[in-house]
Amino acid sequence: MIEVIDGGRWTTIQDRGRPGLERFGIPPGGAADWFAARVANELVGNRPHAALIECTATGPTLRFDADGVIAVTGGQVASLADWRTVRVGRGSTLAVGTIAPGLRTYMAVRGGVAVPSVLGSRSFCQLGAFGGGFGRPLAAGDRLPAGQAVGHEPETEPWPPSHRLPVRGPWEVRVMAGPQTDAFAGDALERLGATACLVTPAIDRMGLRLETPGLRLQSQEILTVPMTAGSIQVTPSGGLIVLHVDHQTSGGYPVIATVITADLPLLAQARPADTVRFRIVDSTEAARAWRRLSGWLELDL
C-alpha cells in the first residue's frame, strides 16, 4: 500500500487508457508521455502498460507501507535519481517535489498500481470523472494498492540518456497534413511550419492552446467530425488547440495537421512560454520515428 500524504498539483493514475470507446464520447486517455511511462514500467519489471503515477508540475508526497521498487522517468525531479530503479524502504516517505525541466514525471511501482479497472483501464478520465481509483486526481489520505509483480526482475542499470526524449524546449514536433488541410489557403500549412508557435498557460491532458505570433490563419467552423490525439485545431480567432490524450472525441474546428504518435510525448512535457515548431513529414517518416522509439523500448540493459 502507498499512502498519499500530499496530492501534488495534478497527480493521476494512468495506464494505456481506453482506445476504442471514442464512439461513446470517451477519450482514449492513458499516460500523456507514453514513452516515459513505458520506460518506467520496463525499469521496474512491469508489463508495458501497467498503471503508474503521472505527476504534473509538482509531484505528490507518498509514504510506502512496504519495501518496494520504483522508477521515475520523464520530467526531472531533484528529489531522487531518475531513469533508474530506486528501492524504497517500508515506512519511508518520498516527496517528489517540483518538476523541471519538463512538466510530467512518471513513477512506476513494481507490481503496478492496482486501483480498480473501469471500462478496461485504470486511467483517470477527467471529462467523465471516473477511473484512476477515485474518479479524481490523487488527494491526501488516498491509499494506493500495489499489484503483484508479474514481469521480469527490476533493471539494475540506468536507462541510457541516448535513448530518452528531450524534456526541454524549444520543441520540434513532426506533423502530417490532414485531415482538413484543404479547408485552409494553399500555403497555410507551410506558413504554420515556418512559425515559432508559443505555448500558452492553457495546457492540460485534453489539449494545449498555442499562439502563432506573426501568423493569422483563417478558419471557419465545420460540421462536427471525430478527432484524434495530435489534431491541430485552428479556432476562428486564429489560435491553435493541439488535442492530447484526453481530447474531446469530436469537434467543429478544422484540423490543419496532426502530430505524429512518436512526438506526442514532447507535447506532454511542453510548458507555457515554450516555443514549438511544427515540421511537416510524410507517413514514411512517421513510421520511421515510431520504429525508432519502439526499438529503444526493446533495449536490453
Next chain:
Amino acid sequence: MWQVAPAGDRALLITLGTIIDPALLGQVLALDRVLQDGRPSGLLGTVPAYASLLCHYDAEVTDAARLEETIRQLEGKVDGAIPSGPVVDIPTRYDGPDLPEVALRTNLTPAGVIEQHAGREYLVYCVGFAPGFTYCGELPDQLDVPRLASPRLRVAAGSIGIAGRQTGIYAVESPGGWNLIGRTTLRLFDPTADPPARFKPGDRLRFVPIP
C-alpha cells in the same frame, strides 16, 4: 465522392459529406456496420459523427493506402437507410438559464420556444465531445441561435442546449457553449453500464416537458 484523408499516422478520416442530413448519417452508419462486421486487416476501431467516420488502424499490420483501398471499394455500395427504432422520451424541465435570451432572439415567448423544441422528433447524429454528450438534429429554423459568445466553464450533467440547427444533452458536467434551455434527470452516461452511453447515432428521441 468520399474524401479519405489521414488523421495522423494511425487513422483515416472518411468524409461522406459536409451537411447535417439523415441520408448522410445513414451512409456513415452503414459503412460503420460493414467495417465492424468485415474487420479489414489492421482496422482497430471506428468513430462515427454526422457525415464522417474515423478509422483507427494498427500501423504495424496495415497502412493508410491499403485501408483506403478497402474502404473505397465500398463507395456507392452501402445501404443508407437508418433502421427505425423506438422514439425515447426525454422528460425535460424547461427552466434553463438561457431560455429568456433564446426567446428574445427568436421573437418567441418562452412557452413558444418550448413548444417548438418539444414539438418534434429528433435523430441522434453523434455521441461525442465529452462522455455521452448527445448531438441531435434538426431544430426548426425558428430556433436557430448562435453559440454563447464565451462558453461556460461548467455545465451541469443533464443540461439541454441548443446551437445552430442542433440540440444536445450534456451527459456529464463539462464546459459548454450551447444555450441552455432545460434539463433532464435521465442519466445518459454511466461508466459501469454496457454500453456506457444511453444513445448512439441513429437513435430517435423526443423532449417531453414536465413541470
